[in-house]
Amino acid sequence: MSIKLPQKLMLLGSGELGKEFAIAAQRLGNYVIAVDRYANAPAMQVADAYEVISMLSADDLEAVVTKYQPDIIIPEIEAIRTKKLIEFEQQGITVIPTAAATNYTMNRDRIRELAHQQLGIRTAKYGYATTLEELIAVSDEIGFSNVVKPVMSSSGKGQSVVQEKSEVEKAWNYAIANSRGDSQKVIVEEFINFEIEITLLTIKQWNAPTIFCSPIGHRQERGDYQESWQPAEISEDKILKAQEIAIKVTDALGGAGIFGVEFFITKDEVIFSELSPRPHDTGMVTLISQNLNEFELHLRAILGLPIPHIEQLGASASAVILASEKSDSIAFSGVADALSEKDVDIKLFGKPNAHPYRRMGVALAKGINVQEAREKATKAASKIQII
Ligand SMILES: Nc1ncnc2c1ncn2[C@@H]1O[C@H](COP(=O)(O)OP(=O)(O)OP(=O)(O)O)[C@@H](O)[C@H]1O
Ligand SMILES: NCC(=O)N[C@@H]1O[C@H](COP(=O)([O-])[O-])[C@@H](O)[C@H]1O
Numbered sequence: 001m002s003i004k005l006p007q008k009l010m011l012l013g014s015g016e017l018g019k020e021f022a023i024a025a026q027r028l029g030n031y032v033i034a035v036d037r038y039a040n041a042p043a044m045q046v047a048d049a050y051e052v053i054s055m056l057s058a059d060d061l062e063a064v065v066t067k068y069q070p071d072i073i074i075p076e077i078e079a080i081r082t083k084k085l086i087e088f089e090q091q092g093i094t095v096i097p098t099a100a101a102t103n104y105t106m107n108r109d110r111i112r113e114l115a116h117q118q119l120g121i122r123t124a125k126y127g128y129a130t131t132l133e134e135l136i137a138v139s140d141e142i143g144f145s146n147v148v149k150p151v152m153s154s155s156g157k158g159q160s161v162v163q164e165k166s167e168v169e170k171a172w173n174y175a176i177a178n179s180r181g182d183s184q185k186v187i188v189e190e191f192i193n194f195e196i197e198i199t200l201l202t203i204k205q206w207n208a209p210t211i212f213c214s215p216i217g218h219r220q221e222r223g224d225y226q227e228s229w230q231p232a233e234i235s236e237d238k239i240l241k242a243q244e245i246a247i248k249v250t251d252a253l254g255g256a257g258i259f260g261v262e263f264f265i266t267k268d269e270v271i272f273s274e275l276s277p278r279p280h281d282t283g284m285v286t287l288i289s290q291n292l293n294e295f296e297l298h299l300r301a302i303l304g305l306p307i308p309h310i311e312q313l314g315a316s317a318s319a320v321i322l323a324s325e326k327s328d329s330i331a332f333s334g335v336a337d338a339l340s341e342k343d344v345d346i347k348l349f350g351k352p353n354a355h356p357y358r359r360m361g362v363a364l365a366k367g368i369n370v371q372e373a374r375e376k377a378t379k380a381a382s383k384i385q386i387i
């Protein structure tokens, strides 16, 4: 495919990941329209145009697509009325990675069925519930500990680890209250006691073989990422196993772009967890750890531009900067202190307001080994105060 630049790119979702993508896209002169549910979202601050809509509304999506006539639609979150994307694709607009793939990954159940039932890939044991009574029954089948999550949510929203039967009702109420979109369905998964969990950034190209970044290790709390590092210390045979699974799932989804494929690594197994058909939050470490970061890779894959070589630049880490309270006026202190150390960088996303645990920025660091990189990133993040 020989593509002409600039292209008109519409981002559906305009958070921190969209912001870095928009910057990468603009560095090649593309026209970026940033769309999200609230004004002044991070990617809107660097886009050519922006729109505030409900991305779960088919009418709202129709209105913005009619207005801008984008060449390519690039989903940045999963909570989008993806059925509408299928219509846009039929009208000749490219949807990344494909409209069908966004529909598969919008909710946890469809991608889980694809991986486990259709492709026979090892996942945690799981079941579904649409009422509290069903959740009690399915939890008994799966056993304890288990993990309860809304089928539509991300960054751990509505997710809880349930240790025993008496906690099931609380998990149900929490999941339903924090579900995105209109679904009342939850997934229950066997709790996997993993040694490490990784994201394998997988780049699917239009007319070239699928390629991979070095695996990214990460640590999560409350279902949300706290720190990530690259390279992850896992054996070559486990990397190959994860790559084989990633190829199977991404080939089944089709299209082009980067995918964040998540795995739990136990002593003996590589267990598929889930996948995002777009840059991954834990992949923000690539802003410091690679010659081409995950946003540049996504852009090149989308535009059919070559990726001759991905270079891992050595032990690197990221650590998140989280808000601790609700606020509508955001200012940061401690940035100079955080930046005073060699090979440390800070990204502040520019989110217009904060609430407890909202991700407001990220600290990045390189070190002589992963442990030092993690310590440097965590230390830098801890110096930033939201005032
Ligand atoms: N079955 C499980 N066993 C053990 N830990 C789990 C399990 N499911 C989820 N977790 C933990 O919770 C984290 C978040 O879960 P998951 O990735 O399914 O949620 P998410 O809301 O989609 O997150 P994101 O959008 O950030 O990828 C996982 O990275 C892992 O640390
Ligand atoms: N795990 C998915 C993820 O990290 N997505 C990133 O977070 C943004 C939403 O942040 P918000 O909830 O603070 O608005 C999304 O727009 C995306 O950039």
Ligand SMILES: [Mg+2]
Binding pocket: 262, 274
């Ligand atoms: Mg995840």
